[in-house]
Each structure stands twice: as structure tokens, then as C-alpha cells.
Amino acid sequence: MKDSQKEKSWFYRWFLNNQATVLLINILIVFLIIFLFSKVSFVFQPVGQILGITLPPVILALILYYLINPLINVLERKFHVNRILSISVVFIIIAALIVWGIMSLIPLVQSQIDSLIKNWPSYWDSMNKGIQHLFSDPKMHAVQERLVNMDKNISRSFEKSMDSIVPQTFSNIGSVFSVVTNVVMILLTAPFILFFMLKDEKKFKQSVVRFVPDRLKKSTADLLSEISQSLSSYITGQLTVAFWVAVMFFVGYLIIGQRYALVLGIVAGILNLIPYVGSTLALLPSLVIAAFIAPSMVLKVIIVFLVEQTIETRVISPIIVGNKMQMHPVTTILVLLVSAGMYGLVGMIAGIPIFAILKIICTRIFNWFKKNSNWYTDEEIEADKPDDGKGVTPTPLANATKNSKKDNN
Numbered sequence: 023m024k025d026s027q028k029e030k031s032w033f034y035r036w037f038l039n040n041q042a043t044v045l046l047i048n049i050l051i052v053f054l055i056i057f058l059f060s061k062v063s064f065v066f067q068p069v070g071q072i073l074g075i076t077l078p079p080v081i082l083a084l085i086l087y088y089l090i091n092p093l094i095n096v097l098e099r100k101f102h103v104n105r106i107l108s109i110s111v112v113f114i115i116i117a118a119l120i121v122w123g124i125m126s127l128i129p130l131v132q133s134q135i136d137s138l139i140k141n142w143p144s145y146w147d148s149m150n151k152g153i154q155h156l157f158s159d160p161k162m163h164a165v166q167e168r169l170v171n172m173d174k175n176i177s178r179s180f181e182k183s184m185d186s187i188v189p190q191t192f193s194n195i196g197s198v199f200s201v202v203t204n205v206v207m208i209l210l211t212a213p214f215i216l217f218f219m220l221k222d223e224k225k226f227k228q229s230v231v232r233f234v235p236d237r238l239k240k241s242t243a244d245l246l247s248e249i250s251q252s253l254s255s256y257i258t259g260q261l262t263v264a265f266w267v268a269v270m271f272f273v274g275y276l277i278i279g280q281r282y283a284l285v286l287g288i289v290a291g292i293l294n295l296i297p298y299v300g301s302t303l304a305l306l307p308s309l310v311i312a313a314f315i316a317p318s319m320v321l322k323v324i325i326v327f328l329v330e331q332t333i334e335t336r337v338i339s340p341i342i343v344g345n346k347m348q349m350h351p352v353t354t355i356l357v358l359l360v361s362a363g364m365y366g367l368v369g370m371i372a373g374i375p376i377f378a379i380l381k382i383i384c385t386r387i388f389n390w391f392k393k394n395s396n397w398y399t400d401e402e403i404e405a406d407k408p409d410d411g412k413g414v415t416p417t418p419l420a421n422a423t424k425n426s427k428k429d430n431n
Contacts, residue, residue, distance in 0.1 A: 041397065079208045083215035087223075088254045089261065094220055109220050113213070134285040144314070241386070248382050256375050260295055262342050267294040267301065267334060274326035280319065281311055296370045297354055301331065349378070 059066075090112055097108040219226070227246050234242045268291025275283035290304035305327050312319035349357075354374065361373025392398045 041395070078204075079212040079215055082208060082212040083219055084253075085257055085261075086212070086216050087219045088257045090216070091220060091223065091254075092258070106221060109217060113217070131284060131288065134282045138282050138285060138311075245382065245386055249379050252378050252382060253375055256378065259342050263334065263338055264291045264294045266338050267291050267330065270330045270333060271304070271326065274330060275308070275323075278319070278322040278326060280308065280323060280326075281315070286311075296367075297358065297374060298351075299358070301327070301334070349374070349381075 093112060094105065094108050097103040098105050227243060230246065231239050231243050268287045270287075271290040272283050272287030275286055280286065286304070286308050289307070290301060293300040293304040296303070305323070308323050309320060312323045357373050357377045358370055361369030361376075363369075365372075
């Protein structure tokens with residue numbers, strides 16, 4: 023009798039036996055834990071410093087791992103070459119390419135960069151004069167004044183920044199030396215980390231899964247495999263597309279006779295790592311230089327850009343990248359805006375893969391919650407299951423029909 027009265031009480035129904043209340047309490051506990059951790063953040067400062075030291079070479083080695091590992095696997099499985107031997111040969115080839123680049127390519131790039139930096143003020147002044155001449159009509163007098171004021175503000179801010187950079191450079195020689203030392207250490211330690219990543223690739227996942235409880239071993243292994251596959255697809259795809267974009271811009275600029283074709287091509291390839299807006303950003307310095315040369319050169323640069331965009335979007339990107347990230351363009355743009363606003367250029371480059379990893383983890387957690395809670399129907403849970411290998415997802419109605427046929431037989 024007391025138990026039935028307890029079940030009928032409003033306190034039991036709304037607080038003790040209510041899933042929404044339990045969910046809100048759990049969310050409150052999570053935020054409380056986060057708040058407490060923020061109050062003792064000084065305890066985790068050494069962890070942040072350790073990660074700041076170890077993560078850069080690990081990230082560089084990881085990027086190179088996803089680029090080199092497919093080649094190592096082909097040499098090992100198809101041609102039966104010893105894995106350590108194939109890794110050593112690939113390392114020697116990469117070292118030879120680096121030496122060749124330092125001896126032949128870098129001096130050419132450096133000369134073009136020096137010439138571009140030296141002539142850039144004249145290019146900028148010439149572009150400003152052309153714009154002012156374009157708006158010399160009395161009807162455009164207000165727009166002309168705004169452009170002149172904007173140019174003066176840009177020039178003043180540039181001069182102030184240079185005046186502040188020079189003394190800071192001399193006063194922070196120690197910090198510059200520290201940065202150079204860190205870069206050298208990253209370049210020296212990354213190859214060793216990469217070697218052991220390539221050599222012990224199968225042991226890595228096993229060593230991580232070993233610390234996971236038995237009932238979570240399979241799901242954890244699948245999660246790691248999915249994250250690794252997603253990162254591999256994104257990194258190899260983006261770097262391959264960036265390489266061909268640099269080649270296309272370089273060849274196109276050579277054909278039309280654009281100055282600094284090599285530097286502008288390399289800049290276009292690097293900026294292409296930023297989805298959607300990278301190639302457009304790389305077009306701006308080329309247009310400024312073309313405007314200084316001749317109006318016809320501006321048209322030629324735009325034609326090269328349109329041809330490159332057509333080949334990239336219609337041929338290269340669909341073949342190399344495709345839709346492996348499974349992200350809607352609107353989602354990608356929003357991620358870029360948020361990551362760029364928070365972390366600048368690094369955020370724009372790293373925002374998409376980090377979001378993809380978080381998406382995989384959150385999707386798996388949500389699917390587990392769907393399966394283990396009674397908030398969703400069996401049809402919704404069944405719809406999230408993978409297909410049966412024939413390209414058709416089994417539905418509850420089909421399963422019920424199969425079971426009824428079995429019972430009739």
C-alpha cells in the first residue's frame with residue numbers, strides 16, 4: 023500500500039522517476055565538474071606545457087605518416103619488401119628531395135620573394151592611383167575620399183606596426199632564439215617519431231585498446247579505426263589537391279607571363295589548405311601585381327583562376343577528396359568562421375579535421391544513448407544501423423516478415 027502511494031506521489035513521478043530530471047541533474051553535475059576544474063587549473067599547467075612541447079613534432083609526424091604509410095603498405099604487401107627496409111628507402115628519397123630543394127628550389131623562391139618585397143610598395147601605390155583615377159568622376163567624389171582615407175589609415179597602421187616590430191625584435195632576441203630552437207628540435211625529432219609510427223603501426227592501436235575494459239575494446243578499436251581513416255582521407259586529400267593547385271597556378275602564370283609565378287603558385291597551394299576561401303585569398307596578391315603590369319594581365323590572371331577552379335572542382339577534388347568528410351558546405355563554412363575567429367589561420371586549417379573527430383565521437387555516443395534509452399522507437403534505432411552489405415538497410419518491417427516466414431516454416 024505504501025509502495026503504491028509512493029508511486030502515485032508527484033515527487034516520485036517528477037523527480038525520482040523522470041528521465042528529463044535525471045538528464046538535467048547529470049548535465050548540472052558535468053558543469054559543476056568543469057567549474058571545479060577551472061578553479062584548480064594551475065594543477066594542470068605542467069600538463070599543458072608538456073603537450074605544448076610534445077604535440078608539434080607528433081602532429082608533424084602524424085601528417086607525414088598518413089602521406090607515407092600507404093606507400094609503405096603497398097611495398098610490404100604487394101612486393102613483399104621488408105617494412106624497415108622500405109621505410110629506410112623512402113626516408114632516403116625524402117632526404118634527397120629535401121637536399122635538392124635546398125640547393126635549387128629555395129634560392130629561386132628566395133630571389134622572387136626578395137624582389138616581391140622590394141617592389142610591393144610600388145605595386146600598391148600603382149593600384150591606389152589606378153583606383154583613384156577610376157573614381158575621379160565628381161559623382162564618385164565621396165567614394166574617392168573614403169578610399170584615400172582608407173589608404174592613409176592602412177599606411178599609418180603599417181608604419182606603426184613596423185616601428186613597434188623593430189625594437190621588439192631587438193629586445194626579444196632571446197625569444198626569437200627560443201622559437202628557432204623549438205623549430206629545429208621539431209624538425210629533428212619528428213623523423214624519429216615518424217619512423218616508429220611507420221614501424222609499429224599495428225601495435226599502437228593494440229596498446230591503446232589494452233587499457234580499455236573488455237566490453238569496450240571492440241567499440242574503442244572501431245572508433246580509433248574510423249578516426250584514423252577520416253584523418254587519413256582528409257590529410258592526404260587536402261595536401262594532394264594543394265600540390266596540384268600550386269602546379270596549376272604556376273604553369274598558368276608562366277603561360278601568361280605573370281611575374282613571381284613560382285612564389286604565387288606556392289602561396290596558392292598553401293592557402294588552398296583553407297577550404298572554399300583559400301584559392302580566392304591567393305588570387306589577391308596576383309591581381310595587385312597584374313594591375314601594376316597592365317589591365318590585360320588582370321584579365322589573364324582571372325582567366326587562369328577560373329580555369330584552375332574549374333579543373334579543381336570538376337576533376338581533382340572529386341577524384342582525390344570526394345565527400346569523404348561527409349560534411350555539408352554550410353557546416354564547413356560555420357566551422358571555418360568559428361575556428362578562424364578563435365585561433366586564426368591555424369584554426370582555419372585544423373578546424374575541419376578536429377570537428378570531424380568530434381563528430382565521430384559524438385555520433386557514437388549518441389547512437390549508444392539511443393540504443394540504451396527508451397526515448398527512441400525501434401524504427402529510429404534500426405535506421406542508424408549499417409546496411410547488410412548489399413547496399414540495403416534492413417528495416418523492422420523486413421525483419422518482422424523474415425521472422426514470420428521462419429515461424430510459418
